[in-house]
Amino acid sequence: MSSSCSHAPVAVTASQEYTAKAWAVLKQRGLRQTEPRKQIIDALAELLGPTSAYDLRDMLLERHKKADIVTIYRVLECLEANGLVHRLLTRPGGVVRCQLPSEDECHHAESSHHCHHVLVCQCCNGVQELHCPGVGPLIAYAEKESGYTVQTHYLEFAGLCPQCSTL
Amino acid sequence: MSSSCSHAPVAVTASQEYTAKAWAVLKQRGLRQTEPRKQIIDALAELLGPTSAYDLRDMLLERHKKADIVTIYRVLECLEANGLVHRLLTRPGGVVRCQLPSEDECHHAESSHHCHHVLVCQCCNGVQELHCPGVGPLIAYAEKESGYTVQTHYLEFAGLCPQCSTL
């Protein structure tokens, strides 16, 4: 899951925005502010691309902060349940922190999970989130064609980000 | 992976079509006609919904045909490599036999893997495959919006099939 070619860390402001939002959400749900959660949220905030539980453990170790792998799994589970990380379909165990506003804030009802989709760069492992207005009609088409009632859809793109495209 | 509510087996003709096609493909590639392959292909042919390696092993056991789990993995790998089964994104380890013509036969270049997508019924585990002409524009939109070059996309629908919708 670790990126092969380097990927610039997020601008400080965006990073701070994420941690602030994360703590706001957790606090609102009565969840406690613990050291492992702090370390993991901070790590996610600095990362643009996908990570995994073991990646995060290694990141923390580099900072001389140790967290048990089990705890990391549980924290990620908690963050996912609160809309603070995505799980990637195409990379088992892969997670990305959510960059776009959560579904509380935006009201595209397209997806039962998050109303946006993910582009992953095959080269630098960067991730970009995207609202896809075209998905609605696509679902309508699928329903008409198949007779199914579509409850959820999973859509993920893989390719090259603008920087890596030019290499 | 085993279906909860019953799902009618495929019509005999469709089932025979699949086995015939499978053997044709395998023979063409110089692959051998072995007992485990026969059992697995037959099992897949009778199944409409998704299965897994262990599901297949159990199916074979019920028919008093034993195949090692490792062999089943290897046969599935082989069938996938030859376009005879899909792997499901949303159900790790899940596979479905391909119902639609393979990409040799149709020429939608939309997906690097298969040019069709999958609808899974959450209730009966049935699966339907679908061509999605709308995906092209969606990719174009994603590329324009993000600056990415999209190489592959993954799209899967989950919902209720026509029968289960009315329950």
Add this chain to the structure above:
DNA sequence: ATCATTGCAAACCGTTTGCAGCCTT
């Protein structure tokens, strides 16, 4: 003081690898 959360150990599950022997071609 209470109860959520952590850490450790161990189980668990699906999947993969190495290798000897078998069976299709």
Add this chain to the structure above:
DNA sequence: AAGGCTGCAAACGGTTTGCAATGAT
């Protein structure tokens, strides 16, 4: 006869569970 394919054993990696100890509120 040759070598693709199978079966067995064992390793593997990621994920989960149980339980006692810790620590946030």
